[in-house]
Amino acid sequence: MSSMAIEEEKQTAANPLDEEAASAVVKELRASFVSGKTRSYQWRVSQLNGILKLITKKEREIVDALRSDLSKPELESQVYEISMLKNSCKLAIKELRKWMKPEKVKTSIAVFPASAEIVSEPLGAILVISAWNYPFLLSLDPVVGAIASGNVVVLKPSELAPATSSLLAKLLGEYMDSSCIRVVEGAVAETSALLEQKWDKICYTGNGRVGRIVMASAAKHLTPVLLELGGKSPVIVDSGINLQVACRRIIVGKWGCNNGQACISPDYIITTKDFAPKLVDSLKQELENFYGKNQLESKDLSRIVNPHHFARLTKLLDEDKVSGKIVHGGETDKTNLRIAPTILLDVPQDSLIMSEEIFGPLLPILTVEKMADSFDLINSGTKPLAAYLFTNKKKLKEHFVNTVSAGGLVVNDTTIHLAVPSLPFGGVGESGMGAYHGKFSFDAFSHKKAVVYRGFFGDASIRYPPYTKGKLRILKALISGGISGIIRALFGWPKA
Numbered sequence: 001m002s003s004m005a006i007e008e009e010k011q012t013a014a015n016p017l018d019e020e021a022a023s024a025v026v027k028e029l030r031a032s033f034v035s036g037k038t039r040s041y042q043w044r045v046s047q048l049n050g051i052l053k054l055i056t057k058k059e060r061e062i063v064d065a066l067r068s069d070l071s072k073p074e075l076e077s078q079v080y081e082i083s084m085l086k087n088s089c090k091l092a093i094k095e096l097r098k099w100m101k102p103e104k105v106k107t108s109i110a111v112f113p114a115s116a117e118i119v120s121e122p123l124g125a126i127l128v129i130s131a132w133n134y135p136f137l138l139s140l141d142p143v144v145g146a147i148a149s150g151n152v153v154v155l156k157p158s159e160l161a162p163a164t165s166s167l168l169a170k171l172l173g174e175y176m177d178s179s180c181i182r183v184v185e186g187a188v189a190e191t192s193a194l195l196e197q198k199w200d201k202i203c204y205t206g207n208g209r210v211g212r213i214v215m216a217s218a219a220k221h222l223t224p225v226l227l228e229l230g231g232k233s234p235v236i237v238d239s240g241i242n243l244q245v246a247c248r249r250i251i252v253g254k255w256g257c258n259n260g261q262a263c264i265s266p267d268y269i270i271t272t273k274d275f276a277p278k279l280v281d282s283l284k285q286e287l288e289n290f291y292g293k294n295q296l297e298s299k300d301l302s303r304i305v306n307p308h309h310f311a312r313l314t315k316l317l318d319e320d321k322v323s324g325k326i327v328h329g330g331e332t333d334k335t336n337l338r339i340a341p342t343i344l345l346d347v348p349q350d351s352l353i354m355s356e357e358i359f360g361p362l363l364p365i366l367t368v369e370k371m372a373d374s375f376d377l378i379n380s381g382t383k384p385l386a387a388y389l390f391t392n393k394k395k396l397k398e399h400f401v402n403t404v405s406a407g408g409l410v411v412n413d414t415t416i417h418l419a420v421p422s423l424p425f426g427g428v429g430e431s432g433m434g435a436y437h438g439k440f441s442f443d444a445f446s447h448k449k450a451v452v453y454r455g456f457f458g459d460a461s462i463r464y465p466p467y468t469k470g471k472l473r474i475l476k477a478l479i480s481g482g483i484s485g486i487i488r489a490l491f492g493w494p495k496a
Contacts (some may be wrong), residue, residue: 017186022193029125029152032179034256047147052089054175062136068163079138089140091438093423094400102364106216110478114454120446121462122150124200131205131307133261135161139168142203144357145441152180159187208430226434226444229427230357231384236281236374237271238391247282247392253414255341259302260361264415266384267358270374273367284328287341296331304337313360316353331486338435375403381428388414407431
């Protein structure tokens, strides 16, 4: 048994959670929610400030945990996990009063005199099941939204990132209101016990296989779900661009994001047959500039998370129809769970590497005769979480936006849409459902309650029995909303 597996076993044994214990946790949290304490602005802000405080005071411990779990470079930990979570908290604190304020809406003449508004109310008890690849950010970012919306929360961190999971349990216990926010560690048994409970929403980040299990469990209680999954995110590369800049942006989105172990990392490239050699040469050069000649030993690349995923990735490389397509990299270090940045050219579309999300440092390049063919290639598969295009052609950009269905699109860069808080982040089809980030996080964990206010003035008899043809005529005109129709109905004039 590997040392990681032993740690996971120890962790699970130390924190057993069966269905009875899970039920007790949910019952305690619901009691806190029913008491109304989470609904106040003051409570919500205090908890968001608690997250900010723990990030600031425990920054070094967070970086160390991420290095332990993934050998994640400190820059990636600081920029993509710590700083992004800080920004998420700060935005929620700044905008919370505005988000909580009821939204006034217009009413129709059919209910005159009346006013109406949309009130955002918390859903109740939220279960957040997070992923191992960005175990700090993807654990707490949904929690920020759930807290801002006034909910109680159970966070289930990934057991595949045990150091971060343990740290989250410790820090949330110290800095957060434990009567409303809990961390449950463990593996499959604990997750299953939690999924048997009745929740008001479940947020899961991970793969489609487990996403289906989560959705099936939620269906038993008619619980809504927010699923952040993944898919094969394509990059279309046109000619006539600044190739060096494009390659740098592809590399940082692929290997600079947890060594390809990110849901929005470029999964494969599509370019023309004529342009492919130039693209490969440029990628090779920039990879060497970034990671040196012996890229397998670079300290700026994360390792593969565990032996299972290492074996999965090497299996993709070892397939007969793929192994001869490697044009850069391909070196592996099983002992240290490292795989060098690897580029493959003209892999068959029926190969294993093209049939599933890669989620690692392997980057196939597919070639087409003309750029327009790339859109058909993308649309022939399932809808990805992200899609990227590099071009200077206006018509190609427009065609890309109008034709490709994905969770998010970026033109002339990769992955940066994740850092724009005014944009929703989420998938479509098999890449997920629902979205969060910024105001979208608040909305994701709120119920939009419709409210109408009326007085006792202006009570019209036409809505009450006995029903007559005249009342029917006037009511139909009122519901249709046309002023001329209402006047005609009142005077009994025929329709125009």
